[in-house]
Amino acid sequence: MSEEGKGPFRNTQHLLRMAGIFAVGILMFVVARAVLVPEGFGKYGHYRAPAIDDNAAKPLSFAGRAACAECHADVVEARAASKHARIGCEACHGALSKHAADPTKAKATKPVAATLCPVCHELNVARPKTIKQVNSAEHSGGEGCDSCHAPHAPEL
Numbered sequence: 001m002s003e004e005g006k007g008p009f010r011n012t013q014h015l016l017r018m019a020g021i022f023a024v025g026i027l028m029f030v031v032a033r034a035v036l037v038p039e040g041f042g043k044y045g046h047y048r049a050p051a052i053d054d055n056a057a058k059p060l061s062f063a064g065r066a067a068c069a070e071c072h073a074d075v076v077e078a079r080a081a082s083k084h085a086r087i088g089c090e091a092c093h094g095a096l097s098k099h100a101a102d103p104t105k106a107k108a109t110k111p112v113a114a115t116l117c118p119v120c121h122e123l124n125v126a127r128p129k130t131i132k133q134v135n136s137a138e139h140s141g142g143e144g145c146d147s148c149h150a151p152h153a154p155e156l
């Protein structure tokens with residue numbers, strides 16, 4: 001038996017080896033963290049700060065109803081007293097920022113009422129009761145919804 005095999009310090013080699021393994025582990029963690037954590041992380045909490053710039057640089061798809069109103073004031077007026085007045089134009093017309101920027105280059109098309117209206121009004125138990133619902137086939141008798149309802153002011 002060697003000298004260090006006796007007395008209160010007989011296990012120091014085990015402890016030193018373990019401490020060495022911990023030191024290597026901590027070093028690896030510090031290096032990996034420096035390599036992997038992206039720039040700007042932590043500036044606003046647990047978040048990569050430049051992600052805000054990345055998203056802001058993406059092209060816009062929706063123009064917003066204020067933009068539509070500049071050229072289609074007649075439609076805004078037609079909707080004013082209707083229950084549809086609160087619905088954004090692009091909820092029915094789709095994303096139209098290109099059309100709003102230059103209507104001669106990007107034409108907008110008219111939505112087809114027969115397929116559009118049931119998206120929000122078809123009977124569906126999961127839908128809030130405040131949105132009136134109909135069984136399209138029974139209710140319309142196969143006619144397009146816009147032969148009786150004006151899309152921008154659908155109340156009869």
Ligand code: HEC
Nearest residue numbers: 063064067068070071089090093096099100103108109110
């Ligand atoms: C800069 C002015 C301008 C803006 C902003 C604009 N439009 Fe238009 N829009 C036009 C013009 C001009 C036409 C073509 C009219 C025509 O050909 O009779 C048109 C046509 C349309 C049509 C087709 C009409 C048809 O008879 O086929 C729809 C639908 C429409 N716009 C919806 C929208 C919506 C929704 C928005 C907002 C996202 C919008 N527009 C923003 C000028 C504009």
Ligand code: HEC
Nearest residue numbers: 065068069072075076084087088089092110111112113151
């Ligand atoms: C509830 C769905 C809905 C909403 C909301 C809506 N529209 Fe429409 N819009 C339609 C449908 C459906 C047509 C096609 C009507 C047709 O075929 O004659 C249409 C037609 C149009 C047209 C063509 C001309 C006309 O009057 O028929 C324009 C322009 C237009 N919408 C602009 C707008 C604008 C601007 C807004 C927001 C202020 C808006 N729409 C909101 C459903 C909607």
Ligand code: HEC
Nearest residue numbers: 083091092113116117119120130131132145149151154155
């Ligand atoms: C994007 C969803 C959406 C689409 C698409 C839509 N609606 Fe609506 N509609 C609504 C909401 C929401 C209300 C109720 C608003 C309220 O009560 O304040 C409503 C109200 C109505 C009402 C009045 C019901 C009442 O309380 O008297 C009628 C009628 C109607 N819509 C018919 C139509 C027709 C016809 C179309 C197709 C041209 C259509 N809607 C397309 C969301 C939609």
Ligand code: HEC
Nearest residue numbers: 117118121132133134136139140143144145147148149156
């Ligand atoms: C033949 C004419 C006609 C057609 C086509 C038609 N409707 Fe109606 N709709 C009516 C009448 C009339 C009312 C009001 C009386 C009532 O509440 O039943 C009404 C009421 C509604 C209401 C309000 C229901 C309520 O509980 O207050 C909604 C929503 C509606 N229609 C959606 C649609 C949709 C979506 C379509 C197309 C699938 C459509 N309508 C096609 C005549 C029509």
